[in-house]
Amino acid sequence: MQHDAHAHHEHQGPVTHEGHDEHQHQHHEGHHEHHGHHGHHQGHGEVSWAMAAQATLHCLTGCAIGEVLGMIIGTAFGWGNLPTMVLAIVLAFFFGYALTLRGILKAGVDFRTAFKVALAADTLSIAVMEIIDNGVIALWPGAMDAHLSEALFWIVLAISLATAFVLTTPVNKWMIGRGKGHAVVHQYHH
Numbered sequence: 001m002q003h004d005a006h007a008h009h010e011h012q013g014p015v016t017h018e019g020h021d022e023h024q025h026q027h028h029e030g031h032h033e034h035h036g037h038h039g040h041h042q043g044h045g046e047v048s049w050a051m052a053a054q055a056t057l058h059c060l061t062g063c064a065i066g067e068v069l070g071m072i073i074g075t076a077f078g079w080g081n082l083p084t085m086v087l088a089i090v091l092a093f094f095f096g097y098a099l100t101l102r103g104i105l106k107a108g109v110d111f112r113t114a115f116k117v118a119l120a121a122d123t124l125s126i127a128v129m130e131i132i133d134n135g136v137i138a139l140w141p142g143a144m145d146a147h148l149s150e151a152l153f154w155i156v157l158a159i160s161l162a163t164a165f166v167l168t169t170p171v172n173k174w175m176i177g178r179g180k181g182h183a184v185v186h187q188y189h190h
Helices: 002-076 083-108 113-140 151-177 182-189
Strands: none
Touching: 002 083, 002 113, 002 151, 083 113, 083 182, 113 151, 113 182
16 A cells, blocks of 8 residues: 555656646746747837838928929929928928828728828828928028029938938837837738
8 A cells, every 4th residue: 555655656746747847848938939029029120110211211202292393383483482482391291191192092991091091190200301301401501592403402402301311210110119100001001
């Protein structure tokens, strides 16, 4: 009887040990999973820089079209600097939204929803971009009075757009990181 109890005790030992191993293994797996998730989160951070740059470039294209078109119209009508700049800003917003809108509509979203998404995604981005862009042009000596035929106009426009791009990308990254801005647009593309 004693021998049996001893055998039973011996038999119990490995089971308990095995259970302990299993628990350790699960714990390790859970830890590994957590570690993997952490790595994924870091990866997402890297992706969001690329996404932010892409989103900013998208806005920048619209802004550049609007700026140049505004200048062409303003010059053609012989307007002064202020109305030309106002027109350029309006057109920059229009084209900025239009490019985003086109992408969302292509994903098969109805116009009203697409317009709301474009408005939410691009308003802050375009506003920041336009403030920087027009600020550089306004502060650059002679840039406001430079005409389309002058190299100064194009040089300053390129510098102002490049500056706007560099400074607006972190804004977009911050918004995408919070699930706003082009993060919303991105959902419709997939």
